[in-house]
Amino acid sequence: MTSRPASAQHLRDLARLRRVRDRIDREYAQPLNVEALARGVNMSAGHLSRQFRLAYGESPYSYLMTRRIERAMALLRRGDLSVTEVCFTVGCSSLGTFSTRFTELVGMPPSAFQRQAADAAAGMPSCVAKQVTRPVRNREAPAPESRLA
Incomplete structure (x- = not known):
């Protein structure tokens, strides 16, 4: 019943x-x-x-941080703001926490993402770039390749 x-x-x-x-x-x-x-x-x-x-x-909190990182990714792809400006624009109050969380979700630090996004998204419509570069959940970012050989 x-x-x-x-x-x-x-x-x-x-x-x-x-x-x-x-x-x-x-x-x-x-x-x-x-x-x-x-x-x-x-x-x-x-x-x-x-x-x-x-x-x-x-x-x-995790959902909030994911939204902030998604927005940060879009702003970093634009390339007209520094990482620090993006951090505060999306509502984070600590650059260290922002960078750590960004790296966890995206798999690279925000400054590296900004450099790579400038090259990779050149000529790509923003709606496509957003889908292709969407962040992944915790512990899903690919581990950096080991250079021990």
């Missing part, structure tokens, strides 16, 4: 999680933290984190 109130609550929770995800997508450059996101949908921070991970496979 299925409980209607439990099913209705689950649907309400999913709607709140979508609102959180949409807010992250819209306001990625703003100072966001899990507590503020949770307050916005009347959930505790712990409950939001657990439910978000169940629904989307990653924590709200």
Whole structure:
């Protein structure tokens, strides 16, 4: 026997999680933290984190950082901003954390990406470049090749 109130609550929770995800997508450059996101949908921070991970496979913070890195990649491909300017433009407050996270997701530091993107995306429509260079999730970036031979 299925409980209607439990099913209705689950649907309400999913709607709140979508609102959180949409807010992250819209306001990625703003100072966001899990507590503020949770307050916005009347959930505790712990409950939001657990439910978000169940629904989307990653924590709200990880999702936020992925959005920031995606936007940073687009700005770095443009080539008119420095890595530091891009870092602060996408909402990161620490260049070190930004560079570390960027390297984890993309597989190379932001400065190397900017140099490579300038060459690789020359003549490529931006919509195609965005799809081809989309970041991967944690621990999925290819390991640098060993030069021991």
